[in-house]
Amino acid sequence: MTTFIPGDLNDEQLPDVLGQALAGLYSGEPRLPSRPGGRGAAVRALKAYTGKDYAARNDLRGQVSRLSMYLRHGMLSVTEVAEHARGRLRGRDLMEFLRQLTWREYFLLVLAQEGAGVLSNLEAPKSPVRWADALPDDVRSGVTGLPCADAWIGHLIRDGWMHNHERLWFAAYLVHFRRVDWRAGYRFFREHLLDGDVASNALSWQWVAGTFSQKPYFMNQKNIEKYSAGRWCGGCTMSCPFVGEYGQLEERLFGGPVGARVPARGGRQ
Numbered sequence: 001m002t003t004f005i006p007g008d009l010n011d012e013q014l015p016d017v018l019g020q021a022l023a024g025l026y027s028g029e030p031r032l033p034s035r036p037g038g039r040g041a042a043v044r045a046l047k048a049y050t051g052k053d054y055a056a057r058n059d060l061r062g063q064v065s066r067l068s069m070y071l072r073h074g075m076l077s078v079t080e081v082a083e084h085a086r087g088r089l090r091g092r093d094l095m096e097f098l099r100q101l102t103w104r105e106y107f108l109l110v111l112a113q114e115g116a117g118v119l120s121n122l123e124a125p126k127s128p129v130r131w132a133d134a135l136p137d138d139v140r141s142g143v144t145g146l147p148c149a150d151a152w153i154g155h156l157i158r159d160g161w162m163h164n165h166e167r168l169w170f171a172a173y174l175v176h177f178r179r180v181d182w183r184a185g186y187r188f189f190r191e192h193l194l195d196g197d198v199a200s201n202a203l204s205w206q207w208v209a210g211t212f213s214q215k216p217y218f219m220n221q222k223n224i225e226k227y228s229a230g231r232w233c234g235g236c237t238m239s240c241p242f243v244g245e246y247g248q249l250e251e252r253l254f255g256g257p258v259g260a261r262v263p264a265r266g267g268r269q
């Protein structure tokens with residue numbers, strides 16, 4: 001049955017009307033996204049983006065674009081985003097921005113080549129691990145008790161968007177610290193991310209898991225504290241699973257050194 005949806009709905013009417021028209025295709029309560037959709041909103045967001053200090057994007061306070069959902073849904077093309085960047089960004093900021101756009105394109109090429117294979121381990125895990133299949137309930141509800149992890153999950157569920165560094169931390173937390181199969185995380189992201197796709201999502205999870213990279217990605221508490229300006233660590237009273245030097249954590253998580261040594265940890269971040 002085709003449902004007629006008037007074109008002049010206002011924001012208050014949208015969740016109800018679209019919620020009914022799309023019933024059965026989503027879970028939870030229908031609500032507006034944290035950022036407006038559509039080509040007009042996408043072009044406005046692109047034009048407003050200056051990319052100043054983008055090279056420092058690993059810091060959560062960095063100037064990332066939040067254009068991913070518009071790229072994901074075809075409201076912006078990668079060519080026009082790259083052209084905008086060439087006109088507005090300079091030097092290292094420009095190179096870094098184009099490098100990240102290239103990761104997106106690369107992942108799409110891998111998807112074109114591998115097809116549904118991207119949902120299976122592309123390489124054997126680099127250490128003998130046993131991963132649980134299901135997403136633990138405390139993770140699904142964002143009540144792990146760790147202020148940092150619960151904040152990352154909150155951003156995912158509430159905003160439908162996470163900073164790239166939060167995605168990396170969360171993925172490492174789930175796969176290496178909680179020993180859950182990366183595909184459970186992939187599905188959780190697809191459920192909530194406004195930019196959730198197959199290529200960048202599955203292949204990034206595999207990169208963290210170490211099934212599409214030289215070695216698994218993981219972080220320690222100092223890394224989280226540094227790039228979040230200590231926003232969660234300061235008042236945290238939990239027993240922190242991330243405390244330790246990298247060598248110690250590697251021993252604890254994997255039983256010793258894993259994968260090939262690469263000069264800069266998380267060079268891809």
Ligand SMILES: Cc1cc2nc3c(=O)[nH]c(=O)nc-3n(C[C@H](O)[C@H](O)[C@H](O)COP(=O)(O)OP(=O)(O)OC[C@H]3O[C@@H](n4cnc5c(N)ncnc54)[C@H](O)[C@@H]3O)c2cc1C
Nearest residue numbers: 064065066067068100101104164167195196197200201204
């Ligand atoms: C576990 C995990 C899952 C991810 N899942 C997705 C996903 O489902 N969809 C998605 O679009 N991105 C995904 N990413 C990549 C990245 O985190 C997001 O693209 C980025 O955070 C989006 O924010 P932004 O638009 O502000 O990015 P910016 O930093 O402003 O970058 C500009 C654009 O470049 C692309 N880009 C930036 N970083 C990456 C990256 N590391 N890998 C691939 N493309 C990148 C995006 O299209 C982004 O909009 C994932 C990363 C991880 C670690």
